[in-house]
Amino acid sequence: MGTIIKAECHCGFKTNELYLGAGMQNFMDISNIPALKKNASNIKMLNYKEKQKYPDYLFYNDPELTGLSNSSVSIEWDGIAIFEQYNFCPQCKKYSLSFIPIGLFD
Numbered sequence: 001m002g003t004i005i006k007a008e009c010h011c012g013f014k015t016n017e018l019y020l021g022a023g024m025q026n027f028m029d030i031s032n033i034p035a036l037k038k039n040a041s042n043i044k045m046l047n048y049k050e051k052q053k054y055p056d057y058l059f060y061n062d063p064e065l066t067g068l069s070n071s072s073v074s075i076e077w078d079g080i081a082i083f084e085q086y087n088f089c090p091q092c093k094k095y096s097l098s099f100i101p102i103g104l105f106d
Contacts, residue, residue, distance in 0.1 A: 002027075003075055004103040007034065007043055011092035018045050018099075021077035023106045031078045034060040034099065041090045048080055060087055060099070067095040075101055 002021030008014045022030035032045040035057040046054055048061075058065050060082045067086035074081035082099055089097040 002032075002077065002105050003101050004105055005034075005075065005099045005101050007087075007097055007099055009089040009092060009094075009097045011089060011094070011096070013089050013091035013097065015043055017102070018043070019105055020045070020075060020082075027078070031080060033077065033080055033082060036060070036065060036088070036090055043090065048078075064088070075099060 002019055002023060005018050005020050006015055007018065018034060020033060022032060029049065031048045033048050034043050035046040035054065036043055037057050046057060048059055051059060061080050065088040066083050072083045072085035074083050084100070085098045086095045087097040087099065088095055
């Protein structure tokens with residue numbers, strides 16, 4: 001079962017619903033987590049199991065997109081964790097982006 005999240009920042013940046021992980025029918029092949037294209041301003045959900053296909057993207061489990069002393073609660077899927085707080089915001093370029101769990105999907 002995957003987690004529905006949304007991203008929000010104090011600067012006003014926000015996303016629609018993002019579907020972290022995968023459902024029952026595709027969890028063996030899919031592990032979607034938030035990613036940011038280098039020098040871009042929108043967050044996409046990409047399959048971490050195929051991360052080699054996306055050399056221009058950083059995934060939000062990469063230390064470059066999390067605050068250096070990030071000790072916030074994490075959201076996990078398939079052994080991959082992203083922090084709920086202090087993530088890099090593509091709009092204001094500060095580590096003030098939060099991923100907020102809002103539900104589950106299957």
